[in-house]
Amino acid sequence: MITVDEHRARILAATEPLAAIGQLAIDSTGLVLADDVVNRWPVPLFDNSGMDGYAVRRADATVGATLRVVADVPAGSAEDPPIGPGEAVRIMTGAPVPSDANAIVPLEHTDLGTQVRADAPEAIVITERPRKAAHIRRAGEDTAAGSVAVAAGTVLGPWQLSAIASAGHEIIRVQRKPRVAIISTGSELIDPSGSPERGQIPESNSILLSAAVQQAGAQVCSVTRVPDDEHALNSVLAGLDADVIVLTGGASVGAFDVVKAVLDGVGSIEFTTVAMQPGKPQGFGLTDDGVPVFCLPGNPVSVAVSFEMFVRPALRQLAGHHDIDRPRITRRASVGWRRRSDRMQILPVVYDDETVRPASRGGSGSHLVTSLADASALALVPAAVDDVAEGDPITVMVLE
Numbered sequence: 547m548i549t550v551d552e553h554r555a556r557i558l559a560a561t562e563p564l565a566a567i568g569q570l571a572i573d574s575t576g577l578v579l580a581d582d583v584v585n586r587w588p589v590p591l592f593d594n595s596g597m598d599g600y601a602v603r604r605a606d607a608t609v610g611a612t613l614r615v616v617a618d619v620p621a622g623s624a625e626d627p628p629i630g631p632g633e634a635v636r637i638m639t640g641a642p643v644p645s646d647a648n649a650i651v652p653l654e655h656t657d658l659g660t661q662v663r664a665d666a667p668e669a670i671v672i673t674e675r676p677r678k679a680a681h682i683r684r685a686g687e688d689t690a691a692g693s694v695a696v697a698a699g700t701v702l703g704p705w706q707l708s709a710i711a712s713a714g715h716e717i718i719r720v721q722r723k724p725r726v727a728i729i730s731t732g733s734e735l736i737d738p739s740g741s742p743e744r745g746q747i748p749e750s751n752s753i754l755l756s757a758a759v760q761q762a763g764a765q766v767c768s769v770t771r772v773p774d775d776e777h778a779l780n781s782v783l784a785g786l787d788a789d790v791i792v793l794t795g796g797a798s799v800g801a802f803d804v805v806k807a808v809l810d811g812v813g814s815i816e817f818t819t820v821a822m823q824p825g826k827p828q829g830f831g832l833t834d835d836g837v838p839v840f841c842l843p844g845n846p847v848s849v850a851v852s853f854e855m856f857v858r859p860a861l862r863q864l865a866g867h868h869d870i871d872r873p874r875i876t877r878r879a880s881v882g883w884r885r886r887s888d889r890m891q892i893l894p895v896v897y898d899d900e901t902v903r904p905a906s907r908g909g910s911g912s913h914l915v916t917s918l919a920d921a922s923a924l925a926l927v928p929a930a931v932d933d934v935a936e937g938d939p940i941t942v943m944v945l946e
């Protein structure tokens with residue numbers, strides 16, 4: 547039996563980030579930027595007005611002065627009207643400041659106030675003197691041309707995408723989302739809405755995995771259910787085009803454990819037991835084509851736990867994320883619970899600001915699938931620890 551950390555290290559050593567691709571920035575939310583994005587120009591691009599008002603020569607804009615309005619500069623205008631002594635130019639927010647102006651007087655600081663009018667007035671009276679360079683947003687004040695707007699490795703959210711657009715780019719290079727093929731194996735599995743006959747159960751692992759893969763920032767490229775039949779599994783595997791393959795079921799020592807029978811020894815795929823409860827039987831390795839394959843045990847809670855401990859960090863690494871792990875916090879057990887001391891216990895739990903307790907009344911069962919619905923975290927209880935007593939500090943891996 548190997549430890550959780552040993553199995554994880556083997557997986558992470560085998561999963562390099564995927565090659566970067568060029569694509570539209572607008573389609574890249576949540577992806578990792580592969581190359582620095584450099585500003586094509588200073589931001590702001592040119593000196594522009596921060597207010598609707600009048601561009602003036604400040605020396606003339608004393609309280610009570612009447613200034614003749616000689617031009618109108620809306621946003622988007624390419625005009626640079628001259629401003630002579632005793633003159634002003636009406637200007638809107640974002641419009642280029644005329645070269646002759648050295649301050650903006652907001653509408654509010656004139657006798658006419660903010661009343662909206664289509665045509666510029668003939669003259670205004672200044673009611674408040676502007677400060678030096680008042681309301682002029684200087685070119686390059688935010689950043690200089692050639693500077694890095696967003697650095698490689700950044701996870702792209704709305705703020706980063708807006709900075710990229712302002713820097714003058716629509717197409718960027720990003721780490722692509724891994725495409726994940728999901729295969730559930732088991733002759734007992736039927737559609738969730740079907741009517742189970744004796745021995746049959748609703749198939750839930752592929753639902754769990756599809757949602758978990760998407761939440762991890764990866765993409766589901768196929769979902770297949772296969773009976774415990776080597777020929778059927780082989781033909782599904784032969785038809786896949788995926789970056790990662792995740793199988794559930796048939797990973798243990800049963801007579802019909804088809805995944806192990808088909809994949810053990812293919813490429814670098816090895817089956818092993820990991821010192822964790824649940825999730826003990828695990829298979830992992832690369833196919834001859836270099837595609838990572840995860841063979842997870844079939845029990846639903848084992849699938850949930852195995853995904854969090856092994857598959858999710860690998861998917862995040864393949865997608866170029868530096869931060870591949872869920873946050874961990876410490877909480878006090880609000881009740882005690884039993885555990886087996888030879889494996890790390892990874893238990894679906896409910897937690898609050900101070901305490902943590904098992905999500906299921908039945909304890910640490912890998913078949914207690916309904917308990918997952920209440921859980922929002924996993925408690926990690928090291929192998930060396932005996933039963934958990936009320937008040938014990940517990941490491942909690944938060945899933946939200």
Ligand SMILES: Nc1nc2c(c(=O)[nH]1)N[C@H]1C(S)=C(S)[C@@H](COP(=O)(O)OP(=O)(O)OC[C@H]3O[C@@H](n4cnc5c(N)ncnc54)[C@H](O)[C@@H]3O)O[C@H]1N2
Binds near residue numbers: 844
């Ligand atoms: N003699 C031994 N038996 C078992 C051992 C062992 O060490 N010696 N290990 C046990 C442990 S621990 C686990 S975990 C399971 C793992 O077995 P498999 O990976 O072969 O999984 P299956 O037998 O195919 O299924 C287990 C369980 O989960 C249900 N299942 C499977 N797939 C789905 C699905 N897609 N949706 C919902 N439920 C699913 C399946 O019906 C079984 O009840 O082996 C133990 N046995």
Ligand code: MOO
Binds near residue numbers: 913
């Ligand atoms: O490892 Mo199994 O997942 O304990 O039930």
